[in-house]
Amino acid sequence: MTPPVVLSSARSEIHREPPRPPHLRDAAYADQFDRDTLFYDVFRADRHVVFQGPPFLNLLAELRRSAPLRGRFGFPRFAARHYGQKKRGEIWLRSEADSFAFDGPLGAFEIDVQPDMAHLFAGRRVVTTLSKDNDLRWIADWMRFYREIHGADGVLVYDNGSSAYSLGELQAAMAAEAGADMIALAVPWPFPYGPQGGMAGAVDGVETDWDSDFCQTGSLQHARFRFLREARSVLNVDVDELVLGESGRSIFAATEYSPAGFVKFPGLWIGTHAPQGVSRATCRHADFVYRDTPVALACPPKWCVVPNRGDRRGDSWSVHNLFGAKANATLDSRFAYRHMRAISNSWKEDRWARADAGGSALPRDDALAEAFAAAGMTRGASADGAPALGGG
Structure with missing residues (x-):
């Protein structure tokens, strides 16, 4: 990836202005808001170069005044187009250039264009996520589940600045689980997650x-555009x-055969009760098979999509929605994800606080x-007689 382009007082006194009104910003907002990242990455996507970052907001006018984008938007050239809906920050520029020299109100700096990587996952069924400090055994189990149960043959994990292991250690663990059948890639994504809503x-x-949590939608x-444009489904x-x-x-199969090339589905909680007794330090997904209470407690939906049947201009991939897609309003009751309460390092809340609530x-x-x-x-013994998965 391109080293992120970060605004600084040495480069410019201009920073991203928060979209949230001051009276609705809590005490943590200022520290959590990403005011400085201009571009996450700059990469080729077929005939275009994509300058991608958090929503540009007030920075867009300054980018339009900067070389090499000055004069590229609208008549008479129509070479550049901005997409800024639903927490997107993208400028698509028709260009064959391999590098750019920026010069304007935001400073002067050089950017190398990173290669188009869509071929890496072409034709594959890919599961993707953003992760931070999830135990490596959990990531391996998650990969195994989707390979064996759904036929996934590609895994793309965005690492949001883990401190428990290096990116290289994550990549090695993923490669070990993937074996020869899957393509597995860990991508560094060291950006502020952003304030909660x-x-x-x-x-x-x-x-x-x-309105201010840009990181996961950005990933x-x-x-979508650097790695997965040619994937079979995601x-x-x-x-x-x-x-x-x-x-x-x-x-994946259901999504590929669906009229819209898109399936959105609900979730339900699986609790922390485990009859055999497990600890946070050694637990695995398969230790937990009991629904949480109340059973009716729902989870925000998730989705699967065929990338090349989407509309780059009209829809946006986000955490719980494919905004702009007609099928986004419908949940498919044939599928539901199990949200594993125990598989968490409790970054947002103590998931184990409800441990054994309701028991057997x-x-x-x-x-x-x-x-x-x-x-x-x-x-214990695995379904095919292979050695069992051990505690982590």
């Missing part, structure tokens, strides 16, 4: 818009989220237990 970012009890849009789920379909159907009286998720067995993920 909803009640998590509430001020005096007033919910706030999700999805980057994945599933967006976190490391603690496992999708199951009726009659064991693959989410909780409903057992038999479909999930069967999937773990089919994937060889249960402790």
Whole structure:
């Protein structure tokens, strides 16, 4: 990747202005807001160069006044186009250049264009996520589940500045689990996640818009255009989220055969109760097969998409939605992901605080237990007689 272009007082006194009104910014907002990243990456996508970052907001006018973008927007050249909806920050420029010299209100600097990597995952069924400090055993189990249950043969993980291991260690662990059948890639994504919205970012009890958390949407849009344009289908789920379909159907196959090339599905919680007794330090996905209470507690939806059937101009990949797509309004009840409460380092809340709530009286998720067995993920003998997965 291109080293991120970061604004600084040495380069410019201009920074990204927050979109959230001052009276709705909580005490943590200023420290969490990404005011300085101009571009996450600059890369080729077929005949275009994509300058991608958080939403440019007030910086867009300064970019338009800077070489090499000056005079490229609109009549008479129409060489550059800006996409800024739903937390996107992208400028697409028709150009064959391999590097650019920027000069304007934001400073003077050189940028090398990174190569188009869409060929790497071409024709593959890919699962992608943003991750930070998730245990390597969890990431390996997550990969195994999607390979064995859904037929995934590509994995793309954006590492959001993990401190528990290096990017190289993450890549090695992913490669070991992938073997010869999967393409696995870890991408550095060391950007501020951004301030929370909803009640998590509430001020005096007033919910706030999700208007300032740019990092994860940015990673999805980057994945979409730099790596996954030619993928057969793409599933967006976190490391603690496992999708199951009726009659064991693959989410990738269902998406590929769907009229819209897009399937959006709900989720439900799996609790921390485990009859055999496990700890945070050694737990695995397959230790947990009991629904959480209340059973009706829903999770925000996730989705799977065929990339080349989307509209670059009209839709945007985001965490829980494909904004702009007609099918985004519909949930497919044939699929639901299991949100594993215990598979977390509790960065947002203490997920283990509800440990064993309800105990063995909780409903057992038999479909999930069967999937773990089919994937060889249960402790003890695996489904095919291979050595069992050990505690991490």
